[in-house]
Each structure stands twice: as C-alpha cells, then as structure tokens.
Amino acid sequence: MRMYYELAKRSFQQQFAYRAATLAGLFTNSVFGVLLSSVYLALFWDQPANASVGGFTAAQTVTYTWIGQALIMPVIFWGWFLITNTIRDGTVVMDMLKPMDFFLYWYSRDLGRGAAQIITRAIPTLTIGSILFDLVWPESWQRWAAFLISVPFAITVSFCLRFMFNLWGFWMLDHRGISSLIIVMTGVFSGHLLPVSWYPPWAQNLINVLPFRSMLMTPVELWLGQVSIAQGLGMQVFWSLVMIGCCYVLLHYAERKVVVQGG
Amino acid sequence: MDRPITFREELRIAGRIASIRLRGQMAYRASFLLQIFSNFLINTAEILALFAMFYRFDTMGGWTLSEVALLHGISMVAFSIGDMLTIGMDNVAPQIRSGEFDRVLTRPLSSWMNAATSEFNLRHLGQLVQGVIILGFALSRVDIAWSIDKALVLALAMISGIALFMALFTVEAIFSFWTVNGVEAINAFTYGGSDLVQFPLHIYGRTLRFLFLYVIPAGFITYYPALYLLDKPDPLGMPDWFVLLGTPITVLFCLVTAWGWNQGIRHYRSTGS
Numbered sequence: 001m002r003m004y005y006e007l008a009k010r011s012f013q014q015q016f017a018y019r020a021a022t023l024a025g026l027f028t029n030s031v032f033g034v035l036l037s038s039v040y041l042a043l044f045w046d047q048p049a050n051a052s053v054g055g056f057t058a059a060q061t062v063t064y065t066w067i068g069q070a071l072i073m074p075v076i077f078w079g080w081f082l083i084t085n086t087i088r089d090g091t092v093v094m095d096m097l098k099p100m101d102f103f104l105y106w107y108s109r110d111l112g113r114g115a116a117q118i119i120t121r122a123i124p125t126l127t128i129g130s131i132l133f134d135l136v137w138p139e140s141w142q143r144w145a146a147f148l149i150s151v152p153f154a155i156t157v158s159f160c161l162r163f164m165f166n167l168w169g170f171w172m173l174d175h176r177g178i179s180s181l182i183i184v185m186t187g188v189f190s191g192h193l194l195p196v197s198w199y200p201p202w203a204q205n206l207i208n209v210l211p212f213r214s215m216l217m218t219p220v221e222l223w224l225g226q227v228s229i230a231q232g233l234g235m236q237v238f239w240s241l242v243m244i245g246c247c248y249v250l251l252h253y254a255e256r257k258v259v260v261q262g263g
Numbered sequence: 264m265d266r267p268i269t270f271r272e273e274l275r276i277a278g279r280i281a282s283i284r285l286r287g288q289m290a291y292r293a294s295f296l297l298q299i300f301s302n303f304l305i306n307t308a309e310i311l312a313l314f315a316m317f318y319r320f321d322t323m324g325g326w327t328l329s330e331v332a333l334l335h336g337i338s339m340v341a342f343s344i345g346d347m348l349t350i351g352m353d354n355v356a357p358q359i360r361s362g363e364f365d366r367v368l369t370r371p372l373s374s375w376m377n378a379a380t381s382e383f384n385l386r387h388l389g390q391l392v393q394g395v396i397i398l399g400f401a402l403s404r405v406d407i408a409w410s411i412d413k414a415l416v417l418a419l420a421m422i423s424g425i426a427l428f429m430a431l432f433t434v435e436a437i438f439s440f441w442t443v444n445g446v447e448a449i450n451a452f453t454y455g456g457s458d459l460v461q462f463p464l465h466i467y468g469r470t471l472r473f474l475f476l477y478v479i480p481a482g483f484i485t486y487y488p489a490l491y492l493l494d495k496p497d498p499l500g501m502p503d504w505f506v507l508l509g510t511p512i513t514v515l516f517c518l519v520t521a522w523g524w525n526q527g528i529r530h531y532r533s534t535g536s
Contacts, residue, residue, distance in 0.1 A: 024448035031451040034471060035459050042324035042466035043316060053319050180301035184308045193312045198319045 004104050008112030015116030022120050025073065029121070030128045033069040037062045037133055054197035055226055061195065063136045064220050066129030068192055073121040074114045074151065075158045075215050077192050078183055082106075083166035093258060102255075103247055107159055114155040122151075138223050146229040150219040153236035157214040160243035161186070167250050170257040191217030211239040268371065277376050281383040288384055295385075303389030310335070310397060324466040329404035330493060334485045335461045336398025337417075341424025341484060342457040343390040348425070349432040351381035356439035356446060365533050374528050375521075378436065407492050416506060420488035423513040427484055430513075430520040431456065437520070440527035452479055460485040465498045472499070480516055483509035 044051065044058040051057070056064065072078075083106060086092040096102050129135060138144045165182050172178065187193045189212035196207050196217050207213055214236045221227040268276075288295050313335060317328040355378050358364040367377045407413065435449040456479055464472055464486040476482040483505075490497055491506040 021447065024446070027448045028451040028455070031455050032458075034468070035455060038467045038471070039323070039462050042462070043320040043322075045324055045466075046322045047320070180304045184304050187308050188311065193308055194315050199315055200318060 003100060004108035007105065008108040008115075011109040011112035012116045015113055015120060025121060026124050026128070029069045029072060029125045030132075033066050033125065033129055034132060036065045036069075037129075040065060054195060056195055056197065057136075059134055059136050060224050062129075062133050063224065064195055066126055066133070066135060067220050067223060068216055069129070070122040070125040071151070071154065071216060071219070074117040075154045076162065077158070077186050077190060077215065079179055080162045081166065081179070083163065084169040087166075087169040096255065096258065103163065103244075103251055106163060107156075110159045111152065111155060114152070118151065136224060139225055142229060143222065143225060146222045146233060147219055150222050150233060150236055153233070153240050154215045154219050156240045157211050157236070157243055158186075160240070160247050161211070163247050164243075164250055167254045170254045186212055186215070189213060190215040191220065195220075211243055214239045273372055273376055276372060277380045280380045284380075284383040285385070298384070298386055299389050301389075302386050303393065306339075306390045306393050310393060324463045325498075326463050329401050330489070331462060332397050333401035333405060333489050333492070334463065336394055336401050337420055337424060337485045337488065338457050338461045338481075339390055339394030340398060341421055342428050343387040343394055345425045345428025346387050346432065347383075347385065347391070349379050349429045350383060350386070351379045352432045352436040354378070354381050355436035356443060359439055359531070360443060362533055364531065368528075368531075375433070375524055405493060408494065413492055416488050416491050419510050420484050423510045424481075424484035426517055427479075427481060427513045428453070428457065430517045431479065433520050433524060437523045437527045440530050456481045463489075480509065480512040483512055 040061045041058055044053075044061075047053065047058075052060075083092070086095060095105060098105065126135075138147060161182070165178060168178055189207050189210050191207075191213055192215075196204055196213060199207065207217075218227065218232050218236055222229065222232045313331065314328070316323070317331075321327070323331055355364065358367060358378075358381070367381060368374055370377045372380070431449075431453045435446060435453065438446050438449060456475060459467070459471065459475055460481045464475070464482045467475075472482070487497075487501075487506045487509060489495075497505065
C-alpha cells in the first residue's frame with residue numbers, strides 16, 4: 001500500500017509544476033463558465049420568477065454550470081490517452097513487468113493528480129464563479145461532506161472508463177473513432193452538456209442506468225439536495241465497484257494480447 | 264528565384280501543397296474517413312444540446328430555436344472553414360520549440376503562407392457539413408423577407424467570419440513567438456468566441472459583449488447580420504449601420520494580426536543547435 005501512496009504523492013506534487021498552464025486553464029474555465037451561465041440564464045428570461053425546470057431554478061442551473069467547469073480537470077471528461085500512448089510506444093510492457101498491480105499503479109497516480117487539481121483548478125474556479133454569480137450553496141454540513149466525498153468517486157468512475165477505453169488500444173491501434181464516441185457519450189450521459197433532467201424521459205431512463213452520471217450529475221445533485229445522501233453516494237459506490245471489477249476483467253484479457261512491437 | 268513571386272502564384276503553390284497533403288491522407292482511406300466521422304460526432308453533441316435546451320424552454324433571451332440556429336449555422340460554417348485553412352498554425356508553437364520553424368522560413372512562400380500550409384487536413388469537414396445543415400434548417404424555418412441586400416449581408420458575414428477565425432488562429436501562433444507558456448488561454452477566444460457568438464449577444468453581460476464586439480469582432484459576423492436578416496430591432500440600441508461594420512472591422516483585425524505576425528517573425532530567434 002505504501003508504494004501506491006508514494007505514487008499518488010508524486011503525481012500530486014507533479015501537478016504544481018505547471019503554473020502558467022494552470023492559470024491559462026483557470027482563465028479558459030472561467031470564460032466558459034460565464035458564457036454558459038449567461039446562456040442558461042437567458043433560457044429563464046421568459047419563465048416566471050423562481051420557475052423550476054426539470055428541478056432546476058435559474059440559480060441552481062448556474063451553480064450546476066460552475067461545478068461542471070470546476071470538475072473538468074479533476075474528473076476529466078474528455079480525451080485521456082496516457083495508457084494508449086504507452087501501448088503504442090511499448091513502455092506498457094515495462095509497466096506490466098513492475099512488481100505492482102497494473103491497475104493500482106495507474107489508479108493511484110490518477111487519484112494523486114485529481115487531488116492536486118481539486119486544489120489548483122476546482123476550488124479557484126468555484127471561487128471565481130461565486131464572485132461573478134449568485135451560487136446556491138449546500139444546505140447543511142452533511143451535504144457539504146457528501147459532495148466532498150462524492151468527488152473521489154466521480155474521479156474513480158471516470159478513471160475506470162478511461163482505463164478501459166485506453167486498454168482498447170491492445171486490440172485496435174487506431175483509437176480515434178472509439179475515443180470520440182466515448183467523449184460524446186461522456187459529455188451527454190455524465191450531464192456535462194446539459195442537466196440530465198432536461199432531456200426527454202426516455203433519454204433520462206437510459207442515462208439513469210449508466211455509470212456516467214456518477215461523474216458529474218450525482219455530485220451536483222448531492223450539492224443541490226436533489227437526491228438523498230444515502231442514495232447518491234450509494235449509487236457512486238456501486239458504480240465504482242462494478243467499474244473496477246470490469247477493469248480487472250478487461251485487463252486480464254488485455255495481458256494475454258500483449259504483443260511487443262519493434263525491437 | 265529572381266523576382267518576388269506574386270500573391271496569385273503564392274496561392275497557386277499553397278493550393279498545390281494542400282492537394283498533395285490531402286492525397287497523402289487519402290492513401291489511408293479508413294483512417295481518413297474515421298477522422299471526419301469523429302469530428303462529426305463530437306460536434307453532434309453541440310447541436311444535440313441546442314435542441315435539448317429548446318425541448319424544455321421555448322425561447323432564449325427572447326429568440327426561438329430557429330433564430331438561434333441561424334447564429335449557430337453562420338458561426339459553425341465560418342469557424343470550420345477558417346480552421347481548415349489555418350490548421351498549420353497549430354504547429355507553429357511545437358515547431359518553434361523544436362527549432363523546425365527554421366525550415367518553414369526557408370521555403371519560397373511568405374512565412375505566413377508556409378506556416379498555414381505546413382499541415383492540411385479535412386478534420387473539420389464534419390463540422391462544416393453540420394454547419395451547412397443547421398444553417399439550412401434555420402433558413403428554412405425563419406421568416407426572412409429576402410432581398411439583394413440581405414443576401415449580400417449574409418454572404419459578407421460568412422466571408423468576414425472565415426477571415427476573422429483565420430486571424431484568430433494566427434494570433435495564437437503569434438503569441439508563441441514570445442512565450443511557450445499559457446498560450447492555451449487564447450483558446451478561450453477562438454473556441455470560446457465561436458461558441459459565444461452562436462447565441463444572441465444581448466444575453467451576455469457588458470464585459471463579454473464589449474470584448475466580443477470591439478476587441479474580437481466575432482459578434483459582428485453573426486449577431487448583427489442575423490438581426491438584419493430577421494428584421495429584429497437591436498435590443499442594445501445600436502444604430503442601423505452597425506450591420507455594415509462587420510467587414511471593415513474584420514479587415515482592420517486582420518491587418519493588426521498581419522502586423523503582429525511580422526513582428527513575431529522579426530522577434531524569432533532560432534533555438535537550433
């Protein structure tokens with residue numbers, strides 16, 4: 001365990017090296033935060049005051065927007081090909097030969113990275129959002145705690161998804177098709193594109209039985225009090241365990257597929 | 264070469280370079296189609312979001328779905344063409360870092376043309392197709408009393424839009440002549456700008472409006488032309504002739520960009536060994 005803790009710590013510290021990139025990223029997240037908030041608020045112009053659409057008031061929608069922007073970097077909703085790259089250049093073999101669990105090796109590093117980016121990206125983004133807009137805050141300290149606990153689970157589900165479609169590289173060398181499919185699916189199903197409750201009922205039914213919503217929608221619902229703490233965190237724990245299990249099954253088959261290229 | 268080549272010759276050579284690069288990609292047909300398909304897919308999400316929003320709401324800032332779709336169409340078409348023509352600009356920063364930019368400078372075309380044609384692909388063809396579809400959808404649904412000046416306004420908006428996005432992608436490259444850090448922040452203006460002007464400008468606060476009209480004139484290429492086409496009064500109370508400002512302001516923006524590019528080239532010191 002000690003080894004994985006050290007790995008997580010290394011990758012945590014590493015994140016603080018990119019100061020300019022962090023500032024640039026914060027700027028971009030903030031611009032998009034303002035842009036999306038304005039767009040959502042404009043949707044409510046012709047609604048009666050305090051109207052709630054799909055369970056979201058205007059202020060709650062803006063809060064949802066900023067949580068979404070804050071979690072982009074810690075949770076990662078888009079392309080991530082670190083493992084695919086090692087499959088391509090062959091270093092994956094070295095990683096698999098190391099005296100540690102291949103899944104935990106990447107997972108611990110990803111948690112370290114995520115923890116650092118909560119500090120460097122999520123907290124500053126939410127602070128900027130709360131200065132520029134009236135955000136809705138969690139109602140009680142239990143809700144605060146539930147949200148904070150939900151973020152590592154969001155990272156876990158996201159990591160497992162990324163891990164699995166990266167392992168796809170063992171079977172297919174051109175990953176562009178599958179990865180853009182995953183990017184679109186993640187955007188829509190996690191609720192990053194729009195609050196899930198705004199979609200037509202049939203789409204919601206589909207999204208509610210998929211793991212993606214644990215990445216963003218569930219943390220947002222825990223924050224806003226739209227789901228009970230037990231149910232929200234329960235779903236996330238369930239999906240984390242299922243996804244980790246799937247990762248190991250896939251890894252088992254992938255290890256048999258390893259072909260060392262070049263020499 | 265004894266005489267400097269003319270702009271026309273330069274365009275012809277750039278066209279040839281592009282077609283050679285394209286033929287190279289076509290050799291890997293599956294990969295080529297997959298790339299276009301991927302891009303198409305990713306932009307589908309954007310359109311999906313627009314329609315899903317109007318599934319729950321009737322208007323956005325007082326505009327209907329078809330009216331907002333008109334803004335989307337103009338912006339997407341201009342952005343995708345502008346991006347395709349200046350895709351090589353993405354390579355400038357890595358080329359400067361690796362010292363390879365020297366090679367770009369020694370070619371017989373002008374430095375900008377060389378940098379722009381250092382890569383050409385149809386990655387954004389998918390987005391162009393979607394832009395055209397959504398523009399068609401919008402134009403078929405909104406009630407426009409067509410006239411010659413309206414058609415002219417739309418055409419000018421498209422052309423200025425393409426030029427503006429080409430200039431914006433160039434700006435990103437210009438900054439990399441001075442710094443390699445934090446250039447990504449410009450993305451907020453290129454990608455952010457194209458997203459922002461897909462919605463009516465009056466929904467934004469004063470700062471964003473000012474920024475995207477007078478610093479980056481993206482608002483002039485979608486919002487004011489759309490107001491004119493739809494015969495809508497300007498809720499911001501600007502005079503009628505504002506619709507005419509798009510093209511001259513874009514020309515000005517391009518001139519400033521060209522000046523910045525030349526400054527960048529003069530500032531460039533090779534990192535080579």
